[in-house]
Amino acid sequence: MTRGLRLVMAAALVAVAAPVAHAYLKLGTEVGSRVVGVRWDRFPVRYFLTNRAVDGVSQEQLRTAVQAAFDEWASVRTANVTAQFVGFTDAEPFDDDGASVIGFQSRPEMDRTLGATTFTIDTTTGAILDSDIFFNASFAWSVAASGQASRFDLESIATHEIGHLFGLGHSALGETELIDTDRRRVTAKRAVMFPIAYPAGNIEDRSLKPDDRAGLTDIYGSAADRSYGSLSGRVTLDGAGLFGAHVTAFNTSTGELVSGFSLNDAGTFVITGLAPGLYVVRAEPLDDADIDSFFDEDTTVNIDFRPAYAPQLVAVPAGGAAGSFEIKVRAK
Amino acid sequence: MTASRRTGLRPLIAALGLVPALAAPASAQAGRGAAAGGPPVEIAAGGVLVGPTSFGTASADLLRPDGGTTSLFKTDNRLGPGLGLEVTLGFGLTPRLFAEASGAWIKADFETRVTSDLEGADDATLTAPGNRFVVEGAALWRLATVGGGDLFARGGAGWMRDLAGEGSLIKDGTTGSVGVAWRRWWHERPGPRTRRIGLRLDGRIAIRSAGLTLGEQKTRIAPYAFGGVVFGF
Numbered sequence: 001m002t003r004g005l006r007l008v009m010a011a012a013l014v015a016v017a018a019p020v021a022h023a024y025l026k027l028g029t030e031v032g033s034r035v036v037g038v039r040w041d042r043f044p045v046r047y048f049l050t051n052r053a054v055d056g057v058s059q060e061q062l063r064t065a066v067q068a069a070f071d072e073w074a075s076v077r078t079a080n081v082t083a084q085f086v087g088f089t090d091a092e093p094f095d096d097d098g099a100s101v102i103g104f105q106s107r108p109e110m111d112r113t114l115g116a117t118t119f120t121i122d123t124t125t126g127a128i129l130d131s132d133i134f135f136n137a138s139f140a141w142s143v144a145a146s147g148q149a150s151r152f153d154l155e156s157i158a159t160h161e162i163g164h165l166f167g168l169g170h171s172a173l174g175e176t177e178l179i180d181t182d183r184r185r186v187t188a189k190r191a192v193m194f195p196i197a198y199p200a201g202n203i204e205d206r207s208l209k210p211d212d213r214a215g216l217t218d219i220y221g222s223a224a225d226r227s228y229g230s231l232s233g234r235v236t237l238d239g240a241g242l243f244g245a246h247v248t249a250f251n252t253s254t255g256e257l258v259s260g261f262s263l264n265d266a267g268t269f270v271i272t273g274l275a276p277g278l279y280v281v282r283a284e285p286l287d288d289a290d291i292d293s294f295f296d297e298d299t300t301v302n303i304d305f306r307p308a309y310a311p312q313l314v315a316v317p318a319g320g321a322a323g324s325f326e327i328k329v330r331a332k
Numbered sequence: 333m334t335a336s337r338r339t340g341l342r343p344l345i346a347a348l349g350l351v352p353a354l355a356a357p358a359s360a361q362a363g364r365g366a367a368a369g370g371p372p373v374e375i376a377a378g379g380v381l382v383g384p385t386s387f388g389t390a391s392a393d394l395l396r397p398d399g400g401t402t403s404l405f406k407t408d409n410r411l412g413p414g415l416g417l418e419v420t421l422g423f424g425l426t427p428r429l430f431a432e433a434s435g436a437w438i439k440a441d442f443e444t445r446v447t448s449d450l451e452g453a454d455d456a457t458l459t460a461p462g463n464r465f466v467v468e469g470a471a472l473w474r475l476a477t478v479g480g481g482d483l484f485a486r487g488g489a490g491w492m493r494d495l496a497g498e499g500s501l502i503k504d505g506t507t508g509s510v511g512v513a514w515r516r517w518w519h520e521r522p523g524p525r526t527r528r529i530g531l532r533l534d535g536r537i538a539i540r541s542a543g544l545t546l547g548e549q550k551t552r553i554a555p556y557a558f559g560g561v562v563f564g565f
Contacts, residue, residue: 173394174394175394175402175450186397187396187397187402188394188395188396188397188401188402189394189395190393190394190395198397199397202397204395204397248392248404250390250392250404250405250407252387252390252407252409252444252546252547253390253545253546253547253548253549255390255391255392255393257392257393257394257404276501276503277501277544278442278444278460278496278501278544278546280392280405280407280444280446280458282404282405282449282453284451284453306452306453306454307449307451307452307453308453308454309446309453309456309458310458311458312458312459312460313442313443313444313458313459313460313496313546314460314497315460315496315497315498315500315501316497316501317497317500317501317502318501318502320500322497322500323497323498
């Protein structure tokens with residue numbers, strides 16, 4: 001078994017940063033010539049917490065907040081994930097110790113990063129062997145039940161990072177605005193896994209959204225579960241497949257938004273974990289996003305097209321897949 | 333054991349005998365007044381036309397930090413007008429009262445109009461073909477003789493199944509209907525069992541609850557018309 005490949009990747013949650021768009025994304029790694037999703041093979045995920053408190057958060061409050069965040073993910077009824085607190089430790093997040101360690105570290109040089117997640121992966125299977133999470137102690141933190149002005153809510157940020165720990169990448173289900181030439185802030189979003197946090201004091205991200213649940217279900221759902229279904233299709237521009245288009249599925253009956261990306265040169269996409277129903281499906285460019293929040297830094301994504309809708313309502317059946325369809329977009 | 337079985341059969345036999353017993357007065361009534369009454373058993377088959385049903389509006393919303401929402405786009409949803417077939421089987425219970433069971437298949441498209449895209453996508457009208465199967469039980473009460481036929485008040489309730497996506501998406505719901513039915517016999521062939529052929533026209537308000545929807549889960553209504561041939565036995 002080959003171990004190693006420690007990924008300090010797009011799994012950082014930032015206070016202020018880049019992108020726009022909408023979608024859940026699974027983290028992947030190359031195994032031979034193909035990319036496989038990373039996931040845990042064994043449950044419960046056993047984790048340690050650092051024995052370090054910070055201003056506003058005691059050791060015990062850290063344990064409670066992290067436990068609540070794990071419980072939120074474990075409550076997704078269409079997926080099977082569990083976690084177990086083992087104890088407090090002197091170890092640091094990111095130590096190469098074979099243990100999953102979660103806790104605070106002071107990283108003032110990472111002045112936009114609230115937290116980050118790393119993995120040790122079996123590079124022959126994509127299985128996660130351990131995963132560490134750090135919360136940047138250079139920011140002010142809170143565990144107040146209703147949040148606390150000018151302090152970031154630990155449980156909300158932990159919920160985001162634990163999504164990474166389970167193998168989820170960033171969602172693009174949100175909107176941002178520029179606050180100077182290269183910095184953005186979130187104006188609205190509908191996914192905990194969006195890469196930019198709500199402002200300090202906000203506790204909305206303690207609760208998972210449909211996009212987050214769908215992403216977890218995609219990784220850890222059961223094929224025998226008939227409570228959800230999937231849709232798939234292609235995004236094309238002038239007849240050719242389009243990589244990196246952002247595709248959103250909207251259930252008009254429940255109001256749920258879930259989305260994904262076209263992830264190859266054929267422009268194909270698959271979105272699963274969807275409640276059965278009729279969906280409006282929309283494709284749009286990642287036109288004001290930092291592409292490296294979603295893909296590798298050297299990835300080229302065409303953002304020079306107009307948003308467009310699938311030509312029909314898409315019927316997602318229980319326990320099955322909607323027939324494939326094509327979304328034709330036009331250049332700007 | 334044998335005696336017990338015989339005892340158990342008696343209520344069943346009595347129940348089976350109840351239908352002809354109840355039907356007999358209706359038959360006699362029909363014989364007395366040609367246009368006023370009807371035979372005890374009727375089968376009708378014909379076409380159905382259903383008006384559109386609004387499913388209301390829905391907005392694809394993101395959540396702002398202040399708790400408000402930002403809409404990605406808005407949708408206006410409905411079930412389009414439908415065409416179908418219906419078959420009914422009715423029994424005369426009294427000279428005025430009929431019980432009826434009906435089954436219908438209706439084809440109608442689900443429709444969504446998408447507007448107000450946050451990033452300027454063109455408005456679009458999206459559809460998905462749908463099929464609905466309805467089974468209903470109804471009671472009809474003869475009100476009067478109108479235009480040479482019988483006019484009934486009709487009320488019913490039942491079960492429906494919506495299908496979309498080439499039948500892969502299935503959702504069940506309940507239905508109801510209230511309205512009037514008009515039936516006129518135009519051909520009669522006297523014999524040991526009187527057989528009649530006539531015309532039946534219904535106008536109803538159809539009520540649907542649950543089933544496949546595009547907007548809020550609410551009870552919806554739509555105009556419903558049936559026209560067909562009725563056979564009396």
